[in-house]
Amino acid sequence: MFITTGGVVLKSYPFKDGSYIVKVFTSKSGLLSFFVKKTKKKSIVYQPLTILEITYRKKENSSLFYIKDSHMLYAYQNLLFNSEKIQIAIILSEVLQKCLGDRNTALYQFIVDSFKWLDLAKEDYSEFSNLFLIKFCEIAGLKPYGALDFKEHPNQQLDLQQGLFISSNLHSSELQKPKYIVPVKESLEIFKLSQLDFKNLKTRTISKRLNDSIFDYLLKYISIHLTDLQSIKSIKILKEMF
Incomplete structure (x- = not known):
């Protein structure tokens, strides 16, 4: 049976032999792995961040699939030519390929819309990663709760x-794991x-140190409740490269 889906x-x-294993989060089937031979026609398929439509053959009890046909659904205008945006998108891709699994159409649409927004953003996207992770947690059912009016x-x-x-007024002895x-x-x-x-995001201005600190805490939060992200060395390497 052939299935056509966005991804x-x-x-x-x-x-080997110029081929690739490609991880794609699809709208109909969730996270899948595909075997792709490197050809000019299929060159877009193995490029990270590509938003595309693929047709593949579904086989029972198989964890690796073959793509019959593919074409790009969205052509980035700026993201692939902007080093800061590339850093953001690749780091988030590393996070997503560890976190995603079964089909979730809401998450799929959120990811597509978010990368499109980042592509077209001209400024005020320094906190994009943090807001992306917060919204991801909300859709995944991991939103922190209990916040009162901070004023x-x-x-x-x-x-x-x-x-x-x-409340931060609790004594440290009352906190099980400070x-x-x-x-x-x-x-x-x-919050x-x-x-x-x-x-x-254009309404906000915070320091890079604070922004990075929040990102690290969000990774820790997801690691506790979903999957371990703190052991992913590539995230640290990518942040240091740019």
């Missing part, structure tokens, strides 16, 4: 293990980001 290429691995309760902290905002408690400043910024859409 986002997350990663490709050189195999009235400014000393709240995010408990990464419980996925819960708690190492999972996010500092007040980062907790506030995570603020959770109230925004990508188009609202």
